[in-house]
Amino acid sequence: MTGTLTDTVLTALPGVTDWQLLPGGPQDILLVAGPPPAPRGTSAPGPDDARAVEDGDSAVLGTDPAALPAAMRHLDETALLTMARVLDRTRLFRDGGRPATDEILAALAVAPRHAWIVRRWLRTLTAENRLTRDPATGRHHSLDVPDRRDHARALRDLDAACRALGYPPAMTRFFRAAAERLPLLLQDRASLQEVLFPDGETGTAQGNYRDSAPSRWANHAAASLIAGQARHRPAGGPLRLLEAGAGVGGTTGTVLEALGDTPVDYLFTDVSPFFLRAARDTFGDRPGLRHALFDIQADPLTQGFEAGSLDVVLAANVLHNARHAGRCLAALRELLAPGGLLVMVESCQEHYQALTSMYLLMSPAPDEEGWFTDLREGQDRVFLTAEEWTRQLDAAGFDPLPVLPPDGHPLTAAAGQRVVAGRVRPHDGRPDPGRVRAALTDRLPPATRLPRVHAVDHIIRTTTPTGDPR
Known part of the structure; x- marks a missing residue:
């Protein structure tokens, strides 16, 4: 299908000043951007950020940093x-x-x-x-x-x-x-x-994602940010939260505890039914907790989700698996209501131990033709740095929040596990994906499968370094 999407077809789409076409297996992906918003940069630390640091520190009391x-x-x-x-x-x-x-x-x-x-x-x-x-x-x-x-x-x-x-x-x-x-x-x-x-x-995996000191700190800080979002939400109705790639629930329990008796519509999701079954055993019939399959690589709107239907998206140790980080972030942003919050827990520096263990879980599937198509393309790496995640959030249409723990904190250099968050940025200049798809329908031959279209604020171009051993 890529062959039909020529420069001529993609030029002068309504509201589009820049675009990037990404091969996506059975369906291509088209990122479109309009006039960029005014630069805003990372938000200054606020009371919720300070509270998140305090909550993270409290979670590792007794650990010698x-x-x-x-x-x-x-x-x-x-x-x-x-x-x-x-x-x-x-x-x-x-x-x-x-x-x-x-x-x-x-x-x-x-x-x-x-x-x-x-x-x-x-x-x-x-x-x-x-x-x-x-x-x-x-x-x-x-x-x-x-x-x-x-x-x-x-x-x-x-x-x-x-x-x-720990x-x-x-x-x-x-x-x-x-x-x-x-x-x-x-x-x-x-x-x-x-x-x-x-x-x-699942006990061994929980030891990695829940019990270690870096994970405890990050999980409690992430939960604190989400609890802050719950405090500031408009009155009426539950906090609508999607946890993507929840896995063994290493972060889930901490978030539920931090939310306390806050009414929630908490959707625990993963790509594997194995983790959904384990979550039902672990969390039982907690009020407001639901379970569903969800694949971060696919368009959420084709998986039963509605645009603007969520207050929070939580993604702990999962978004580094996205084949194109910018596409995934843009798709998740579309699910969030105005002012909605995305909270990620990510390893932002490489530890060699993972190269002899956990990295084997991150290789492409045996039948997968491609791998990463974003800034990691051709680099034999999985994790983004905190600075790269901040730039990706900004490009996808979020106002990035300060990365936690902050620079200079004892856990930052030692662990590399960071909480990276962003709030949906209002921007009227973003192209309307529906209008873009309609324009493509008029320009393409009948029965041509249209790409998935996601609007972003900026396009981040891929550059492949040279000199790596092959």
């Missing part, structure tokens, strides 16, 4: 040792070997969808001076291989580091099990889901 950087570094150091041990098993680096990336992937028999993880290993080990890459040839050499006993000792010592970070023992076992199975996981001969959800239990 000074111990967190060393504990996180131990997890990362263990991951670096694990990467090097797995790479050494190929024997390609021995006796002065200088393998290319493709040779390493072949020797490890990496499933194509996980190849990006190994490429990330190579860049990470090079940045940490554990590996050398020849810029002229792209070949790698001089791998610093840890002694087997040192690696085993680092795995044993994970207990203390995990305790310092992880339960189940997370320590998960990290160790993932390291032991890593070659099989990369080959898709074993599933990380089986390690993370043993016998269908």
Whole structure:
């Protein structure tokens, strides 16, 4: 269908001054923007932001923030040792070997969808001076291989580091099990889901998304912002809240607790029925709590949602999975009423431990033709920085709120888990998707499938860096 959407067809659409066409599998996506709004920048911290910081801090009382950087570094150091041990098993680096990336992937028999993880290993080990890459040839050499006993000792010592970070023992076992199975996981001969959800239990995942100190802080701060939105909403009717990609409900319980007896229409959603069943067991028949399937990659309006029908959208540790962050944010903004609030919890810096564990859950599906089509395209990365998320919110039509925890807070540098939020920005100059679709109908051949159209305030162009190992 993309072939029919030529520059001629897309030029001079009603109210459109800029556009971007995104291939979207069975249906393309068209982002359209009109005259940009006046620059406003990130909102200044207000009472609700200060209260959110206080609530986050209260949630981690008893945790020594000074111990967190060393504990996180131990997890990362263990991951670096694990990467090097797995790479050494190929024997390609021995006796002065200088393998290319493709040779390493072949020797490890990496499933194509996980190849990006190994490429990330190579860049990470090079940045940490554990590996050398020849810029002229792209070949790698001089791998610093840890002694087997040192690696085993680092795995044993994970207990203390995990305790310092607030992880339960189940997370320590998960990290160790993932390291032991890593070659099989990369080959898709074993599933990380089986390690993370043993016998269908969600306790290990809850340890990551609910119990760790960084997650407790972020969840309570996010819940505080949502409670603030409830306090400021007009009288009458429940707070209408959609939680997208709720997963094991690591944030849900904290939000429900913060809302107290506030009347709510709380829609707990995920792309997997497994999590909906688990949520029913966990939260029971909490008044106002409903459950439904929801896919952030698809248009919400085609999934039974109505434009302007929500007061809050909560997305904890999920929107980094969006194949195009700007498209996803614009679609979620369309669901929010004027002044509505989007609250995200996101990892905004990379931790090496994820490269030997959780990243395996973030690879594209085996039958997925493409991957990220936004600013991450071609970069072998998943997470956006806090600054990138703020820019994406602004472009999608939100007034970004201050990112929490703020710069200088003890948890900011140590954990990388941030609360990123934005409020729907009024902007009369945004194109009307309905008028755009009507204009396309007049210009395209009969029976042509129209793209999904989302209006944004700015178009963020994709730039692909060069020089990455391939």
